[in-house]
Amino acid sequence: MARDGPNWEGLLKWSLAHSDGTRPTNTLSEDDKRWLKEALQAQSFDVIKRMKEITLVMKIPEKDLESQGITPDNIEDLLDELQEHVESIDNANDLNTIGGLAPLIEYLKNPHANIRAKAADVLTTIVQNNPVSQKLVMEARGLEHLIANFTNDDDINVRIKALGAISSLIRHNKLGTHAFRLANGYGALREALGSENVRFQR
Template sequence: MEFLPAIEYQAGNITVPENQPRQPQSLQDLLRFTVEASSMGQESATSHLVGPMDEDRRQFLEQTLRSMTVDIVEVLSKAIEVLKRASSLSTEDDPTECEEAFQEIMDHVDNIDNANDFHKIGGFCIFQPCLNSVHSGLRWRAADLLAELTQNNPYCQQKVLEAKLMPVLISLLNSDLNEQVRIKSLYALSTLIRECKEALEEFRQNDGFSALLKALQSGVDKLKIKASFLISSLNQAWVKNELHRLGFVQEFVNLISEEVNPCTEHLLSALLNLVTSHEASQVECRGTKLELRETLSRLIERLGPKEEYKEVCEYARQLSLILFEGDEVDK
């Protein structure tokens, strides 16, 4: 029996057969394509090498395909149900199941659509009890999840504000006894207020900048780095006025004058951002009591030849140019 050739259409220089099946775009597509092609019972030019798919192999491929298809909403919903029980945990109870539920959620909400779905299916109900849990592992994981949800996500930023979670995070940053909880709370606050004017204003109203200053004074490197990184991203004039009023300039200068450490680069970057286009901060930096001129000169002289301190020296030079018209650069 002979078959007529498939009808073909010309599209530029490409010949496109009619009824051409959609080409597989993923492994799941490939498996589905294989199963469907087998069920059609069509013979190919290689039929003498590869016979029709037997029923066992067909079932195996279908099971594999199903196992690779994850219902993310169902996964998130199950994790939420587990975390709803967090408020009932006492200090003697094992929080492992809840900690694993947090990890299950974190595995999916890096996708912004999944993050938004997490809120829409009621996921935000877990935050108040988990942020106030007696278990520090649940407190920091809740803050970490908030940071992931609000990272470059205006929808979730707004929903966090509506849920009144900002004051809770500031309180944790200020006074929680667990270092990891304070670090993750600052991380969540940073992602929440960045590029969100409403969140930044609420941060001010809840005395968030004082909490930020306390983080700089904590002696914890990760807190100092995260606080400096956040300040480096805030360019609003009113924010700089607030930072100057609270004494951030002197705190930065004091920390920079210490022995060079992993925080130095970030502290210099934050101070550079603060003094840029802010006269009051510049005037304070030029005060002889702070000895910033000498500190910058020492950094440039001692660290200049060392490649690993390239960024430190560059920030020091830029500060010298703004504050002292480049005196230290020429020495």
């Protein structure tokens, strides 16, 4: 989902990509440096503000959302947007600070399969190569819910997305690997790989 306003982060990346050192570049004045710093800080602030708004929506009971005309498709769109924001490791870690991690994990138990799958997808992004968020998700019993979805969910896509999140959560994570083993996760994985479903065999 596109963000409102100028894409300051994209502008900075473009500028760095086109500064190859083979030709002189204009030196930024102190005013320009201050303006760019403030613009980037404002961009970061807006992202956190938006993540807080998404968190508030995730905390609202489904029946109340429905009464306001909010559909499961709308929630999926919000989760898509949240996933984009938490690609930044700082934002991923901040999600717990602003209270968004717990309701996201609760979405793993949502009655709508697409939302369960998307929640696992977002968690994959949050914990990937991120020891801080791996620990936070473990403490919030995220692994327990992911294993339940992987082993028991009726929807194959939910199971596959849960497995992807588990893989990212326990990678380079001794506590996570140990917990996965204790929950007979490897047995469930062998069973899935031995199933007739070709999507698990890929």
